[in-house]
Amino acid sequence: MVNVIINGRDVAVEENTSILEAAQKLNINVPTLCHYPDLHINSECRICVVEIEGYRGLKTSCSTPVREGMNIKTNSPKVLNARKTITELILSNHDAKCTSCVRNMSCELQSLANNLGIDENRFENVLHKVEIDDHNPSLVRNANRCIKCGRCVDICKSVQSMHVLDSMGRGHDMEIRPAFGKYLSDEFCTFCGQCANVCPVGAIVEKDNTDVVWQKLHDPNVHVMVQIAPAVRVSIGEEIGLSTGLISNGKLVSAMKHLGFNNVYDTNFTADLTILEEGTELISRIKNGGVLPLMTSCCPGWINLAEQEYPEVLPNISSCKSPQQMFGTLAKTYFANKTGRDPKDIYVVSVMPCTAKKYEAARDEMSADGKHPDVDIVLTTRELGKMFRQMGIDFDHIQDVEFDNPFGITTGAAALFGATGGVTEAALRTVYEVVNNEPLDNLDFHDVRGLEGIKEADVNLGGTMVKVAVSHSLSNARTLIEEVIAGKSPYAFIEIMACPGGCIGGGGQPYGTTNDVRLERIASTYTIDGAMVYRKSHENPAIKALYKEYLKEPNSKRAHQLLHTEYFSRN
């Protein structure tokens, strides 16, 4: 243990603890900007400087380890002046139109400046405005707001291993952007949106589609329906100021109705459908000597990675559309048919934890009639939060309302889709019972749960032990993909999710997503699963009815036509 004094108070901490962590132990708050839990310490912003007796200059508390006997001041006049000056410098090269920025009130720079009492900037604004990159359906990169903290570079490089963003140029001309001044769409960007999730300001944000949704909601000639992804219900509470991210389905549906949606449906329904289609595909590939391992197809970030960098594995990927797109197709075909509506009068909105879903919905082949997209527009969890705030919904007093039918009856298995390992667990619950023709004793597959980067499990399918693997974050995905390409993959089934933690850690989720927050959202996910009446997708009565009435059986001709897709090499 190392003994130090911080602001006159003694504290003993482990060796190699940073001064920042030592201060936190004493509940002393040292402001930070570039620092982000779970990412590397790059010590670039210099906001967290402190004064240490006997040390030359000021030291950044994030990167300086404690030494025995250090006498540290976190708030001396010299420190406060330095922090204020540095913040003024950042603002002097920042497009600080706070009230017209999507990050107004959630901006870390804004709150830092406010806390430091900056009411006037001594330095002249020297911002040289550059073009905004909004050339893709998912993300908008506004470099005029970038403060060069390096978080996006770090997550893109070390967590996602994509290396799309990096710092270019030097000195005052240094900027963070894709190489050679290209657009994100020119690069092998997967639009996972992790950069947007960790950005402290409004420099990278999702493309905001709330305006067009409001417009459709107020158009009496359009039937607007919405689907809500499994991971949204465990995080939307963070957007509306609830201490835990979890919100009851009843309140969520009720609030959506307040916004004016004609039908509020659940993506969990098509998650169950996905399990039946994908599970059947797995069984048939194993039985008929098809291409293995079968790799999941729910995650558009991973599909983008495969199409762009690993076309070799495209035959491994399940031909199933993602739950979002299965829903869109059913809405524009089955639902339109059943309710006697013209598909072009139906407007399908998705609420997703994801920015890549915006890209997925805009893909050419995701259209039943070849003209209109099956899913018309995708909102992130954050955008839904924004609409709730715009509408001023009082969550304390709204009445519970159930999801609309038929796409509202779901199972616990579907709820698991939000967490890493969830698709695998849901698939195993169904595949086990179908293949072995006996009920599963224990529904919980603990081996595939949690935040370990790559997880494995063995399952007995018809007397054969079959290996499955789960990865989350694209750097972990690469490990499994490269094994497959090298012919060394021991697995029959691989679940890949682009974002750390799975969809609950998606790029469109509320700001402040850290591993601690991911674990809370994951815990909520299992709570939901445990409380469900049906916990296996194949037991979902509404799914059974849909097959009976419309699709006949999993992987039927009609199912293939509507619910399956193909992938294209973009390498």
Added chain:
Amino acid sequence: MIQRKELTQRFGIIDPLSITDYLKNQGYQMLHQVLEMKPEDIIEEITLSKITGRGGANFPTGKKMKGFASETGQKYVICNADEGEPGNFKDRYLMENDPHQVIEGMLISAYATGATKGFIYIRGEYQKSIRIMKHTIEEAKKLNFLGTDIFGTDFCFDIEIRRGAGAYVCGEEFALIESIEGKPGRTRVKPPYPSEVGVFGRPTLINNVETFCNLPFILKIGGAEYNKIGSSFATGTKLISLSGSVKNKGLYEVPFGTTIRKVIEKLGNGVKDNKTLKMVQLGGACGVIIPPRLLDMDIDNEAFEIFDTKMGAGAIIVIDDSKDLFDIILRNMEFFQHESCGKCTPCREGHIQIVNLIKKFVNYEATIKDYQSLESLAKVIHETTLCGLGQASPTSILSTMEYFKADYTNRIKESYERGNISG
């Protein structure tokens, strides 16, 4: 004798391109001797000499080597020849006049610490130095001074040249290491230090050219004897790059303890063109600017503590009274604005603001508020930047605010008098 030529003793006497000349003049003798010593004894001699790094930061070389020697596995030695500080040219002279001395110093370091691979990182503009050092390495290899089983021992050491591409910041050790790795020259967070995690993630000993050149000399006369040269604060000799408004510009080698006045007046033969000395900048663009009354200061590190800075690499830039203080500072500051790597906020965003403020002084548009902003900003940059570039860059401002405050106040007064400022 003001000069004491030890590192420069062979300058002009030998053909730098001839290894035979070097050998005839006691070259590689110390290497022979050293290879029979125990590595720890070599480090002991160097520690005893109390030599400190000649690149400007003045870290005790023996202490650095000792820490590095305790590391295991693949280890590297890097010679920092990215001499980018304006006003410095000593490393170029060392490489171009006695290149084998550099190699010999690196060999001694490598043998003493267990490193097997070396890099010499040479400033890209130093075309001639690069050519000479490449030739020198080839010659040394031919005679087995470099390579495997040197002189029949099991000591192996090889050196590669890496050339910089013009970035000043690549003289900073971690930026240099990143550059060798093929990345943009930007510093890293310390700790860990290069001697723990350096180039390619391995322990790395990185020293200035002049530091390496001192090692054969230290071992020749012994650490204790070396310790007697110089002042009570700094030992050995120092290469001085003398430039500016002085009659005899050039490179001089003097023992520590020599005063700046002696160097300018005796070696430089005073201010040229019958002008009066107004000020002297020490170390380079990042160094202190002192008035004539401080010229009796010693060239050693202790003396510079009063400026909260280090001595630098030994440049003395003489400035006469026909020059405007603010022109000089502006030129310094534009240099740092251009050379900042952009990684940390105060350096990236601070220098452009410093330049803007100094321009107001140059253009007679400065107010008292500008002075206050400039002072506050200069101090914050000095105290908070990530690497040595920003820690040292405002030194000319901070030192002139102390010694030439009248220049600032007069300029502000005149700005008002000329009617350039409203209100």
